[in-house]
Amino acid sequence: MIEKRVYRKIAIDVVSVCVLAVPILVFITVMKPYHRGFFCDDESLMHPFKEDTIPTWLLGVIGLGLPIICVLTIEALLTKTNKGVILPKDVLSPKIRPYLERCYDIIRVFIFGTAATQFLTEIGKFSVGRLRPHFFDVCKPNITKCTSTLGYVTDDVCEGTDIKKILHARLSFPSGHASISIFCMVYLMVYLQIRLKIQGADLAKAVLQVVAITLAIFTCLSRISDYKHHWGDVLGGALLGFAVCVLVVWCLSVLVPDVSLQTILLSISGNQMTHYRRTHQESSESQGSEGMDGLTGVAVNN
Template structure:
């Protein structure tokens, strides 16, 4: 009964994940060109050299998905064994359903968060600090003597890297890392309420947020983004995490079991006692 009732919710989560990630997939798989913004010849903010990322996308997404999901699964299972939730068969099944729902929340809404990021990136087309290094415009065809705004120019460098160089605003690394780390920090705030974790909880939360801030700062030092791109990304990720935790998840809501589940629980618990005290006919 419980497993069958949980399947539609899981399928709905998967459908929402696909819908929320459609803009993200469209921009990255559809080879859509970002807005073709120009530049000023004397703009020093675009003349930095190209550097490889300190925090690669592989590391970012692996840690960003694996850490919150694994911590939530471990935390929900641990809460059962610590008897924060009664260890009854029915409660275990109900708790498994709640775990299934929580597990899909960070994945689904992370996809939505990144979709918002890509919409901004491709719509604004702000040039990265290393744009001129990867674009390598043909300066012979550009008149920089008057300091005019240059819109018509041809990149002689790698076309894919040149298009990637137009996706500076705002930082996807910053928004994604802040969303995942703040989401996990708020989850710990709601679930890790035992006395012995009074100092451990804020310590873990500090390092989670610090890791996100470091990721954002590395994007500036790697000349991938301007500081305003990183700040906007951190704010957007934080806002998305707060909205998801307080408006979508039930982390800070009282744990209430539905009436039907309570009836089933009472029947399950009372059945052995009734059989034990009833005298045979």
């Protein structure tokens, strides 16, 4: 019976992620972005084409890999030292099972949030069709057909031969690098704040959080310096990633019991654990043992 519940849960999770992943593939392989026009004297579109400082593959490796590695490592340490949240009795055997289920519950939310962020990003890109700062460099508009006297140009005047680059140059808003990097690193920051407990070494945890957000900010800034996005595209992507992270942790989090939006925002500001311990203690005193039948215990660090 337990195995069936586990397999059913995994199947539902996979289907849920695929519901978001399949449209992303459709956007990338089939759809064409909105054909936005331009002014021939628009200097914001005249920047040179440059290679990515942070290529997409590196964003995926660090953005997805770093949080997952941290979860696997920290949960292993918490399980070994018996400081993690204990799972219900029927899943305590064998010994490795609580660790695997705990990691799965945290990582599945992270993967779903990443897919949701990318899905919303693609909708924005293909719906808005904003031109990248290097659009003219890859479009190579016909000079005779593109003069300032023509005003707003909506016709196809591009003479560039790389059709893929031209289409890609119409996907500036919002920045996918910004949305994904901010989501992944903010999620990692929240996870570290809630789960990583280093007695007498709080600054060590803060250093890890600073490193995480620095990676995200550097990625965002590189998109501007590489002329891949306008600053507004990066800001929009960053806000999108941050908003999805807050909502995902708020609605789906298993990091702490009964997590609230206020708790998440406080964790991002660095004050979450103090607030959680106070509110959890107050709720425990008022509710007594009610609602604790499904847990064998909760580890408490002072």
